[in-house]
């Protein structure tokens with residue numbers, strides 16, 4: 098990506114409006130998160146695990162996170178805390194409505210910044226791993242926003258943290274190859290789909306993840322009356338997969354929701370490979386001065402950012 102710029106902005110797709118949204122729920126800020134989590138999940142009989150969570154929270158570098166879940170919801174649904182009880186139905190029912198509604202809040206801001214009516218959106222790309230049913234969250238979002246019946250919808254499911262990047266890349270291709278296209282990208286995630294009482298397996302996820310949505314309107318020139326000046330020009334989009342790393346990150350839908358697996362080696366793997374990925378992204382230009390480019394990193398945790406800073 099690069100900042101907007103005259104004639105070039107008419108060739109490449111550009112971001113024309115950006116919006117974000119977060120719910121306000123229980124458990125933050127991070128310095129009291131462990132106390133709150135153990136209290137609301139009735140887990141205070143596990144003091145060693147609580148101390149470990151406190152240690153990890155301190156090291157996370159995170160100040161606060163937002164959650165859709167409330168203490169009242171947890172009290173009404175004990176199955177969300179007991180892995181022995183099936184809870185997938187509850188989680189699917191709750192997220193079916195909440196995930197597109199959170200996306201709607203972000204999308205409404207993006208569309209307002211863009212400056213045209215929602216009915217002018219021609220394509221919708223929605224990414225989430227927090228819902229799993231059809232009709233899916235993209236159709237619900239289209240209805241909530243009043244998008245036109247002919248809007249071309251694409252749903253990206255279970256892509257994990259790279260869903261946002263892939264959705265933007267797809268939007269760029271759609272905008273540049275369909276004259277006049279205006280693509281709404283929406284990403285919306287809720288930890289409700291994986292939330293549970295703390296145990297040895299989910300403790301890092303409990304430290305890092307929160308709930309939020311982001312939306313962007315993407316289009317290529319010529320620009321329409323009323324459209325704001327492009328915010329970011331999308332010069333290039335590529336994807337590189339590090340070979341033999343399938344074991345490092347994973348999600349699995351189970352009767353108790355989505356189980357996450359985050360290997361302890363993830364920050365090291367990112368640090369060892371980020372330069373190679375950048376060289377691929379910039380088509381072999383290994384002499385690029387990375388700090389002179391504008392690029393964004395998915396903040397998958399402080400040690401990941403530290404490794405990238407040092408590369």
Ligand SMILES: CC(C)(COP(=O)(O)OP(=O)(O)OC[C@H]1O[C@@H](n2cnc3c(N)ncnc32)[C@H](O)[C@@H]1OP(=O)(O)O)[C@@H](O)C(=O)NCCC(=O)NCCSC(=O)CC(=O)O
Pocket residue numbers: 149152153154156157257258301304305346359360361362363364396397398399400401
């Ligand atoms: C957990 C951390 C905050 C800990 O910080 P440090 O690594 O600096 O500290 P540290 O080495 O002293 O580790 C503190 C304690 O955490 C434990 N620990 C560290 N990483 C762990 C992991 N992946 N799984 C289980 N335990 C882990 C250590 O064993 C140690 O336990 P003890 O104290 O008992 O010795 C950090 O490692 C981190 O952020 N890791 C997550 C990186 C990651 O996978 N990100 C991708 C997220 S996926 C994503 O981003 C998806 C999405 O967004 O949708």
